[in-house]
Amino acid sequence: MSMLVVGSVALDSVKTPFGSVKEALGGSAVYFGVAASYFTKVRLVAVIGKDFPSKYFDIFKRHDIDTSGLTRAAGKTFRWKGQYMYDLNQAETLDTKLNVFASFSPKIPDAYKSSKYVFLGNIDPELQLQVVKQVDSPDLIACDTMNFWIEKKPKELKKTLKHVHILVINEGEARQLAGETNIVKAAKCVLSFGPRALVIKRGEYGALFFSKDHIFSAPAYPLEEVFDPTGAGDSFAGGFMGYLARSGSGHPTDLRRAMIFGSVMASFNVEDFSLKKLDNLDWSHIKKRFEHFKHLTNFEMIK
Amino acid sequence: MSMLVVGSVALDSVKTPFGSVKEALGGSAVYFGVAASYFTKVRLVAVIGKDFPSKYFDIFKRHDIDTSGLTRAAGKTFRWKGQYMYDLNQAETLDTKLNVFASFSPKIPDAYKSSKYVFLGNIDPELQLQVVKQVDSPDLIACDTMNFWIEKKPKELKKTLKHVHILVINEGEARQLAGETNIVKAAKCVLSFGPRALVIKRGEYGALFFSKDHIFSAPAYPLEEVFDPTGAGDSFAGGFMGYLARSGSGHPTDLRRAMIFGSVMASFNVEDFSLKKLDNLDWSHIKKRFEHFKHLTNFEMIK
Numbered sequence: 225m226s227m228l229v230v231g232s233v234a235l236d237s238v239k240t241p242f243g244s245v246k247e248a249l250g251g252s253a254v255y256f257g258v259a260a261s262y263f264t265k266v267r268l269v270a271v272i273g274k275d276f277p278s279k280y281f282d283i284f285k286r287h288d289i290d291t292s293g294l295t296r297a298a299g300k301t302f303r304w305k306g307q308y309m310y311d312l313n314q315a316e317t318l319d320t321k322l323n324v325f326a327s328f329s330p331k332i333p334d335a336y337k338s339s340k341y342v343f344l345g346n347i348d349p350e351l352q353l354q355v356v357k358q359v360d361s362p363d364l365i366a367c368d369t370m371n372f373w374i375e376k377k378p379k380e381l382k383k384t385l386k387h388v389h390i391l392v393i394n395e396g397e398a399r400q401l402a403g404e405t406n407i408v409k410a411a412k413c414v415l416s417f418g419p420r421a422l423v424i425k426r427g428e429y430g431a432l433f434f435s436k437d438h439i440f441s442a443p444a445y446p447l448e449e450v451f452d453p454t455g456a457g458d459s460f461a462g463g464f465m466g467y468l469a470r471s472g473s474g475h476p477t478d479l480r481r482a483m484i485f486g487s488v489m490a491s492f493n494v495e496d497f498s499l500k501k502l503d504n505l506d507w508s509h510i511k512k513r514f515e516h517f518k519h520l521t522n523f524e525m526i527k
Numbered sequence: 528m529s530m531l532v533v534g535s536v537a538l539d540s541v542k543t544p545f546g547s548v549k550e551a552l553g554g555s556a557v558y559f560g561v562a563a564s565y566f567t568k569v570r571l572v573a574v575i576g577k578d579f580p581s582k583y584f585d586i587f588k589r590h591d592i593d594t595s596g597l598t599r600a601a602g603k604t605f606r607w608k609g610q611y612m613y614d615l616n617q618a619e620t621l622d623t624k625l626n627v628f629a630s631f632s633p634k635i636p637d638a639y640k641s642s643k644y645v646f647l648g649n650i651d652p653e654l655q656l657q658v659v660k661q662v663d664s665p666d667l668i669a670c671d672t673m674n675f676w677i678e679k680k681p682k683e684l685k686k687t688l689k690h691v692h693i694l695v696i697n698e699g700e701a702r703q704l705a706g707e708t709n710i711v712k713a714a715k716c717v718l719s720f721g722p723r724a725l726v727i728k729r730g731e732y733g734a735l736f737f738s739k740d741h742i743f744s745a746p747a748y749p750l751e752e753v754f755d756p757t758g759a760g761d762s763f764a765g766g767f768m769g770y771l772a773r774s775g776s777g778h779p780t781d782l783r784r785a786m787i788f789g790s791v792m793a794s795f796n797v798e799d800f801s802l803k804k805l806d807n808l809d810w811s812h813i814k815k816r817f818e819h820f821k822h823l824t825n826f827e828m829i830k
Contacts, residue, residue, distance in 0.1 A: 310708045405613045407731070408751040428710070429732040432749065441746035441823050446735065448711040480826035514829065520744050521824045523783035526817065 225363070225469040226338070229256045230269040230330045230355050231345020231458075232302055233276070233294070238497065239307040242451045248498035249280045251302065252345030252368065255455035258502045259462025259489040260343075261287035262510055264469040267336045269293035269355075273301035273324045283503055293333045297324040312453050312494075313427040332358040341469040343461060344388070346370050349381040356387045364474065366390040366423075366465055368457070374401050386418040392461045395426045407432070408439075423464065423483070425457050433483050438476055442483040443521055445491035445513065452497045456490045459502060463489030481514075488513045528666070528772040529641070532559045533572040533633045533658050534648020534761075535605055536579070536597070541800065542610040545754045551801035552583045553607065555648030555671065558758035561805045562765025562792040563646075564590035565813055567772040570639045572596035572658070576604035576627045586806055596636045600627040615756050615797075616730040635661040644772040646764060647691070649673050652684040659690045667777065669693040669726075669768055671760070677704050689721040695764045698729045710735070711742075726767065726786070728760050736786050741779055745786040746824055748794035748816065755800045759793045762805060766792030791816045 231253030237246045253270045260266050267290040274296065284291050302325035305318040330351055337360050344352040344367035352367055359365075367388045373381050374397060381401075385391060391414060399405055402413035407424065411434040414422050421435040426444075433440040464486030471478045488510055495501045534556030540549045556573045563569050570593040577599065587594050605628035608621040633654055640663050647655040647670035655670055662668075670691045676684050677700060684704075688694060694717060702708055705716035710727065714737040717725050724738040729747075736743040767789030774781040791813055798804045 312708075405615075406751060406753065408749045412751075426732065429729065430744075430746075439749050439823060440826075441733075441749070443733075443744035443746065446711045446742050446744070448709060448715075450709065477827050481829065484826055511829070518826070518828060520742060523743075523787055523821070524780050525821060526784065526814070 225264060225340040225472050226267060227260050227264045227341040227343065227465060227469045228267045228269065228332070228336050228339035228359065228362075229253050229260065229343045229345060230332075230352075231256060231343075231347060232325055233270040233272050234302040234304050234325075236454060236498065237303070237305040238452055238454050240312065240452050241308070241310055242449075243497065245452075245497045247303070249283060250304065250455060250498060252458045254499065255458035255493065255502070256343055256345060256462040256465075257289050258283065258287050258499055259459040259493070260466035260469070261289055262489075262505060262507065263463070263466030263485070264341070266290065267293060267339060269330050269332060269336065271295045271297050271324050271328045273297060273299045276301045283499060286503065293331075293336055295331070297327075299324040306454070308453060312450050315453070330355050340364070341465055342366070343465050344368065345458065346373075349373055349377055349384040353380070353384045353387060356384070364389050364465075364468060366392055366461065368392050368461060369397065370394075371397055371400055382417050388419050390421045390423060391419045392423040392457075392464070393425065394457065395424050398422070398424045421479070423486075425460055427453070427456070431460065431483060431487060433479060438479070440480050440483055442487045443517070444487060445517065445520070447491060447495065450494045453494050454498070456494050459493035460486040460490040463487070484514055484517045485510070487517060528567060528643040528775050529570060530563050530567045530644040530646065530768060530772045531570045531572065531635070531639050531642035531662065531665075532556050532563065532646045532648060533635075533655075534559060534646075534650060535628055536573040536575050537605045537607050537628075539757060539801065540606070540608040541755055541757050543615065543755050544611070544613055545752075546800065548755075548800040550606070552586060553758060553801060554605065555761045557802065558761035558796065558805070559646055559648060559765040559768075560592050561586065561590050561802055562762040562796070563769035563772070564592055565792075565808060565810065566766070566769030566788070567644070569593065570596060570642060572633050572635060572639065574598045574600050574627050574631045576600060576602045579604045586802060589806065593639075596634075596639055598634070600630075602627040609757070611756060615753050618756070633658050633661075643667070644768055645669070646768050647671065648761065649676075652676050652680055652687040656683070656687045656690060659687070667692050667768075667771060669695055669764065671695050671764060672700065673697075674700055674703055685720050691722050693724045693726060694722045695726040695760075695767070696728065697760065698727050701725070701727050724782070726789075728763055730756070730759070734763065734786060734790060736782060741782070743783050743786055745790045746820070747790060748820065748823070750794060750798065753797045756797050757801070759797050762796035763789040763793040766790070787817055787820050788813070790820060
């Protein structure tokens with residue numbers, strides 16, 4: 225099934241205890257798109273500047289990502305500069321230059337409007353709602369958000385959430401959005417805002433899925449080498465939504481598998497800087513790690 | 528199979544955002560013992576003072592815990608005073624009065640020496656080693672420790688670890704003991720000190736089991752009401768070791784189940800203050816929650 229992603233394309237400069245990259249390809253729509261591309265055909269809506277390196281188009285091509293919704297605007301590409309200390313769960317932003325992303329107003333090409341799966345990356349909730357209004361009748365709309373929007377645009381965010389089926393956010397943000405420390409209570413509160421499901425990302429502690437009747441807990445993959453957590457959340461969302469689009473089902477069996485495929489893609493992503501790892505997978509890698517997740521969590525019932 | 532536990536018996540005064548208790552029954556040997564008592568017969572070695580309330584003996588009796596190794600010494604019982612703020616993962620100690628526990632020197636009664644399962648609660652590693660030397664030939668020895676001993680007696684702790692099969696510790700302490708942030712590397716390092724397995728407790732994020740060839744991830748039970756995390760780690764250890772003693776097997780299938788039974792007992796424990804919840808369970812509660820854990824983590828393979 226067709227997947228539309230709307231979000232950022234960025235040039236990231238990242239430093240971790242294990243190395244650094246300068247102006248590497250990044251952004252929520254990119255991490256999501258490449259991760260999802262292993263499961264389904266991806267259509268991208270984002271904005272880049274005149275300075276966007278043409279070499280990065282090779283990555284989109286390699287993953288058969290439709291870039292006809294990628295606008296090149298006058299000005300420079302969005303840049304993010306950040307670092308991670310030994311606690312790889314916490315990014316420290318050193319510099320953000322929105323550049324052309326500051327006036328991003330997503331226009332969905334006609335050919336994209338019939339997309340059955342839609343992911344709204346972490347952008348202004350008013351822009352997210354604009355996207356919802358432009359698409360025909362998707363089977364599933366999921367969105368991300370962040371502390372900035374929870375603080376600055378709570379009303380607009382809640383309005384958007386009424387039109388979204390699944391919210392995918394970080395644990396701290398779920399607590400902040402609900403104004404509640406206990407994660408189960410926080411999840412119930414967020415569900416009361418409109419979405420029928422909530423995915424809570426917990427970094428190296430995995431992810432939780434909540435709906436009215438279901439809770440599912442996915443572990444993170446215990447990795448000996450974590451080089452760069454940038455994009456882990458979007459890679460998770462890409463694997464999660466990608467598998468749902470591939471299966472074309474919202475059955476709990478597939479939602480659970482989707483959580484694991486999200487965890488699989490996030491675990492690959494953090495194993496190298498930028499898109500280096502995510503760019504070079506094949507289905508056998510993904511399937512093998514999915515099986516590892518089974519082995520990591522499976523236990524036998526008692527008689 | 529017979530289970531010997533050596534540790535503390537304490538009177539805890541605890542305050543959380545949801546209430547408080549004064550001089551309630553606590554201590555590592557108590558939480559461990561009551562949790563393990565649902566699986567196997569427990570023998571207790573600990574020290575109490577002259578002021579230990581006799582009413583608390585009813586709890587030991589109710590759980591058929593052998594207290595012939597419980598010494599009543601001249602002086603007062605060990606007291607701990609602590610509080611938890613909204614982050615229930617982190618206890619803040621307000622006051623510790625070791626009292627009779629300060630000169631605790633565990634003497635294993637002859638009748639206990641043939642115990643096949645031994646748990647060394649969080650006491651001085653030199654005392655833990657003394658216990659190991661007093662028992663005949665247990666099938667399994669597990670121990671706990673804490674930051675205090677890692678800092679003050681690293682050599683003694685490492686000596687003890689050479690005689691222990693399983694170390695059960697908190698995540699932060701595993702990192703501290705290994706001098707390594709990455710949890711997989713930290714686990715490998717700790718295993719190199721001697722134990723053949725390591726259980727890492729992560730509070731509301733569950734627990735990890737590591738051996739040379741196996742990693743198993745157990746989630747925490749998502750609870751809407753967490754009243755008091757005191758004793759969660761020892762209840763976990765009690766469920767974990769208790770099930771291993773009951774099954775009499777060290778097979779990976781049973782180690783995995785044991786991790787879940789540990790999680791089950793910890794999840795019950797935090798639902799009320801002191802021993803209130805743990806004291807009043809029956810096997811049907813435990814079995815039902817074990818099944819809930821299966822539902823929480825289970826997913827189907829893909830074809």
